[in-house]
Amino acid sequence: MAAETDCTGKKTDMIYDYGIVGGGIVGLATAMRLLEARPGCSLVLLEKEDRLAAHQTGHNSGVVHAGIYYAPGSLKAELCRKGAQVMKDFCAANDIALDVCGKLVVATDPVELQRMEALQERAHANSIPVQRLDGAALHEREPNIRGLGALLVPSTGIVDYKAVCRAMAADITKAGGEIRLSTRITAIRESGADVSISSSGKNWTVRKLVVCAGLQSDRLAKLAGLKIDHRIVPFRGEYYRLRPEKSGIVRHLIYPVPDPDLPFLGIHLTRMIDGSVTVGPNAVIGMAREGYPRLSTNLPDILDYALFPGFWKTVLANRSSALAEMRSSLSKQNYLQQCRKYCPSLELDDFRACEAGIRAQAVKRDGTLVHDFLFAETDRMLHVCNAPSPAATSSIPIADMIVEKLLA
Numbered sequence: 001m002a003a004e005t006d007c008t009g010k011k012t013d014m015i016y017d018y019g020i021v022g023g024g025i026v027g028l029a030t031a032m033r034l035l036e037a038r039p040g041c042s043l044v045l046l047e048k049e050d051r052l053a054a055h056q057t058g059h060n061s062g063v064v065h066a067g068i069y070y071a072p073g074s075l076k077a078e079l080c081r082k083g084a085q086v087m088k089d090f091c092a093a094n095d096i097a098l099d100v101c102g103k104l105v106v107a108t109d110p111v112e113l114q115r116m117e118a119l120q121e122r123a124h125a126n127s128i129p130v131q132r133l134d135g136a137a138l139h140e141r142e143p144n145i146r147g148l149g150a151l152l153v154p155s156t157g158i159v160d161y162k163a164v165c166r167a168m169a170a171d172i173t174k175a176g177g178e179i180r181l182s183t184r185i186t187a188i189r190e191s192g193a194d195v196s197i198s199s200s201g202k203n204w205t206v207r208k209l210v211v212c213a214g215l216q217s218d219r220l221a222k223l224a225g226l227k228i229d230h231r232i233v234p235f236r237g238e239y240y241r242l243r244p245e246k247s248g249i250v251r252h253l254i255y256p257v258p259d260p261d262l263p264f265l266g267i268h269l270t271r272m273i274d275g276s277v278t279v280g281p282n283a284v285i286g287m288a289r290e291g292y293p294r295l296s297t298n299l300p301d302i303l304d305y306a307l308f309p310g311f312w313k314t315v316l317a318n319r320s321s322a323l324a325e326m327r328s329s330l331s332k333q334n335y336l337q338q339c340r341k342y343c344p345s346l347e348l349d350d351f352r353a354c355e356a357g358i359r360a361q362a363v364k365r366d367g368t369l370v371h372d373f374l375f376a377e378t379d380r381m382l383h384v385c386n387a388p389s390p391a392a393t394s395s396i397p398i399a400d401m402i403v404e405k406l407l408a
Contacts, residue, residue, distance in 0.1 A: 021045075218385065
């Protein structure tokens with residue numbers, strides 16, 4: 001195709017039908033589904049890192065969630081229920097290892113037993129099969145776990161989402177899509193006919209653009225001229241990995257019964273697809289959006305949320321849980337005690353270092369945490385502003401929803 005002039009006045013070799021910014025699982029799934037829905041269309045995916053799935057996708061727990069926690073009728077509940085089965089089908093079709101090992105949500109005191117009943121009702125409302133176990137049945141299934149009872153969620157599984165992303169990328173390139181790595185976006189300009197994207201002297205013009213930027217989603221939305229009333233606050237999830245001799249300590253994933261007044265699920269034992277077991281995460285405010293080593297600090301990232309009034313409202317509203325999470329971060333012994341509520345045989349020496357994850361949490365100006373998926377749209381752009389867990393599980397149905405919007 002002959003060179004054309006984009007909306008910045010610079011020359012570009014061609015106009016793509018679609019552009020995707022972000023090479024995590026949501027961006028890849030969207031590109032894959034677009035190429036399936038419109039065979040032969042031109043598509044370019046731009047990722048700022050030198051590899052795909054470098055951030056949230058590559059640092060999560062690898063769980064294929066069933067969706068028992070989510071409010072009935074919410075997007076999270078609907079997309080997770082669909083996504084769990086679609087993800088299992090995708091893994092089967094692409095020979096990706098997946099283990100449907102099930103999850104046990106364990107109650108360790110009478111208050112948690114009451115909460116577990118409410119959780120069971122929510123699971124039924126979301127059409128997710130669960131089985132109630134008493135303490136003896138729990139011990140029979142998991143000899144190393146103690147509790148007054150548990151909910152068994154048999155459909156929960158584990159997978160390596162990086163492997164899923166590799167398979168999606170292969171489908172994209174096979175269908176004619178382009179993937180450009182090491183491409184940090186510096187400008188996005190929408191006109192009546194197209195969207196111009198710039199990166200270090202390079203320019204792309206697309207007819208429609210989807211931005212799936214995770215930890216940088218608010219910045220790219222503002223870069224594109226969108227007026228948003230939220231900021232991304234990074235929550236650092238710190239894990240330990242059990243020493244190899246302890247890898248057989250559980251057969252299922254083991255979760256505590258969550259406190260409905262707190263925004264996170266609590267510290268749990270997670271079997272990984274490589275055979276190891278992780279312990280975590282806690283949830284402390286990160287000092288850097290993409291700083292995974294301990295004590296990582298990025299001053300612009302800190303100022304970005306510290307100068308946002310919604311951040312301080314959130315801190316005040318959740319100060320007790322924030323202090324509890326900080327104690328776990330500072331004290332390995334405190335972390336251990338939370339685990340020993342349901343797994344009393346664990347010792348400090350069982351914990352090994354493990355790389356942290358960072359969750360992109362959208363916070364509104366009034367201090368409200370955005371718990372559901374959040375999108376912002378213009379005539380030619382769609383920005384995924386908040387994609388909380390279970391975004392990986394739900395990635396393909398999310399992509400289907402985006403594609404439906406783009407083709408409407």
